[in-house]
Amino acid sequence: MELNNRFSLGFFPTPLTELKNLSKIYSSCNLFIKRDDHTGLASGGNKTRKLEYLIQEAIEQGCDTVITAGAQQSNHCRQTAAACAIANLKCHLVLGGEKPEIYNGNILLSELLGAKIHFTGENRKGEDIEQIYSSLKLQGANPYIIPYGGSNITGALGYVNAVKELQEQLTGRNLKLDYIFFASSSGGMQAGLTLGKMLYDLEAELIPINIDKNETAGQKLEEVIFGIVNQGKEMFQINKAFDYIDIKLIKDYDKAGYGVVSSNEIEAMNLLAKTEGILLDPVYTARAFYGMMDYLNKRLLPEKSNVLFWHTGGLPAIFYYSAEYMMKI
Numbered sequence: 001m002e003l004n005n006r007f008s009l010g011f012f013p014t015p016l017t018e019l020k021n022l023s024k025i026y027s028s029c030n031l032f033i034k035r036d037d038h039t040g041l042a043s044g045g046n047k048t049r050k051l052e053y054l055i056q057e058a059i060e061q062g063c064d065t066v067i068t069a070g071a072q073q074s075n076h077c078r079q080t081a082a083a084c085a086i087a088n089l090k091c092h093l094v095l096g097g098e099k100p101e102i103y104n105g106n107i108l109l110s111e112l113l114g115a116k117i118h119f120t121g122e123n124r125k126g127e128d129i130e131q132i133y134s135s136l137k138l139q140g141a142n143p144y145i146i147p148y149g150g151s152n153i154t155g156a157l158g159y160v161n162a163v164k165e166l167q168e169q170l171t172g173r174n175l176k177l178d179y180i181f182f183a184s185s186s187g188g189m190q191a192g193l194t195l196g197k198m199l200y201d202l203e204a205e206l207i208p209i210n211i212d213k214n215e216t217a218g219q220k221l222e223e224v225i226f227g228i229v230n231q232g233k234e235m236f237q238i239n240k241a242f243d244y245i246d247i248k249l250i251k252d253y254d255k256a257g258y259g260v261v262s263s264n265e266i267e268a269m270n271l272l273a274k275t276e277g278i279l280l281d282p283v284y285t286a287r288a289f290y291g292m293m294d295y296l297n298k299r300l301l302p303e304k305s306n307v308l309f310w311h312t313g314g315l316p317a318i319f320y321y322s323a324e325y326m327m328k329i
Contacts, residue, residue, distance in 0.1 A: 003161045006052035007059065009083050011040035016169045019309075021275040026296040029305045032177070033278065034166065037285075037313040042082030042109060045075050045313025046189055049158030050150035051083040057154050059087065063144035067133055069094035069126030071259060072119075073283070073321075075314045076149050076186075078106040081113035091115040092136070092143075094128055105320030125216050148216055149186025151224060153231040156192035160232065163196025177204035179301060182310035183288035184208035184249060187221050189312070191228035198233075198240050204308065209291035210251045211284055212258040222247045253291045259283050261321050264290040281314025282321045288312075 015038060019031040039048035058066055066084050070077040070093070077093045084091035093110055099119045103111055110117060120128045125148045136143045146155070170177065184190045190208045197206070216224060226244050233242065256262040265286035272278050272289060280286040292309055295301055 003157060003164070005056060006157075006161075007056040007083075007087060009039075009041050009052050009055065009086060010044075010048040011038065013165045013169060014038050016166070016173075016308075019276055022272070025275065026293075028299060028303050029296060029301055029307045032175075032306065032308045033276075034308055034310045036162075037279075037311045037315065039313070041079050042113060043078075043313070043315050045079055045315075046159075046310075047076045047079040047150055047313075048083075049162055049192075050155035050188055051079060051146075051158075053154050053157045054144075054146050054150055055083050055087050055089070058089065058144035058146075061144060063089070063142045065090040065092065065136055065141045065143040066146055067092045067094065067129055067136070067143050068146035068150070069120075069129055069148050071095070072097040072100075073106045073259070073317045074110075075106060075281070075284070075317065077115070078110045078113070078316065080146060080150070081110045081115035084115070085113050089144075090141070092132055093117045094123075094126060094132060095119055096121065096123060096125075105318075106316045107320075109316055125214070127217075147186075149188055151186040151188030151191070151216075151228070153191075153228050153235065155188045156195065156228050156232060159189045159192025160196045160199060160236075161192075163193060163200050163202050167200045167202060176306060177202075177308050178305040179207055180204045180308045180310055181207045181209065181288060181292040181295075183211050183284040183312055184221065185211040185284060186216065187224035187228065190247075191225045191232065194225070194229050194242070195232040195236065195238070198238050198242075199236055206248060207292075207295070208249055209288035210249045210254045211287055213251075213254050214258060221249060250291055253287055253294070261286075268293060278311070279315055279318065280311075281317045283317055284314050285311055 015035040023031045036046045041048040093115045261282045268286040268290040
């Protein structure tokens with residue numbers, strides 16, 4: 001699939017701005033932010049980039065229905081529901097947990113966007129998709145399965161293209177980045193950025209903050225990323241060496257567990273909101289942002305480095321976790 005062969009869903013390029021107030025607090029480095037919370041699809045987020053390619057593939061295959069999965073407050077599922085509404089496709093979401101008495105956060109928005117929601121208890125990574133797929137086939141539907149997080153080679157193309165977008169912004173500003181911090185959970189974004197670095201000669205070092213300790217379909221996150229990158233290398237005929245050992249995942253900040261809001265996330269949310277007026281979500285971006293804060297506090301990066309935080313969205317989850325936030329401030 002060509003990088004320009006995608007179903008338009010978002011507003012691009014997303015802003016690249018300097019964190020001027022925060023750079024005064026962490027004066028050893030120059031801090032920037034890439035605002036993929038402003039992609040525009042049902043309150044934005046990084047999945048918009050992936051879904052442009054995934055929805056295009058579903059349409060090309062003649063599908064009329066999309067199935068995907070995630071945790072109950074999945075940002076990916078909320079954006080998939082919105083993408084399906086735009087593309088006139090039916091949407092089935094396979095969400096972990098039990099059906100709540102009152103919908104809020106992302107699940108409320110997914111319902112509003114027209115998705116049919118299936119609750120699957122402890123299974124939050126698509127373990128029950130095949131069963132729903134078979135049922136829909138028997139009903140005459142032609143479903144297309146989007147994997148957990150939209151993380152396969154098709155979805156990863158969104159972040160290959162994002163590196164091209166970023167390089168154009170950097171060139172226009174005569175700016176060079178040294179480090180890029182971001183949340184890594186299902187692997188597609190990290191794989192796409194890795195491929196984009198190879199294709200477009202992005203020199204910045206990727207610093208992915210691990211969010212979720214659990215495996216996906218019996219695979220470690222490193223295995224998922226490695227598989228996607230190798231597929232991409234073949235697709236784009238990239239000859240640069242890439243080994244399993246080259247996959248970097250910072251696992252120092254995931255000890256609380258997936259979706260557990262700790263004082264670290266609260267600290268990160270408060271700092272960015274109160275200094276720059278930018279909102280982080282408590283599950284992904286706050287954990288990743290805290291990781292960057294910790295690097296800066298410990299002066300683990302060279303002086304005068306240009307450091308980018310890639311904001312991947314997640315705003316609606318703030319409302320679901322509001323009680324936990326209030327208990328910890």
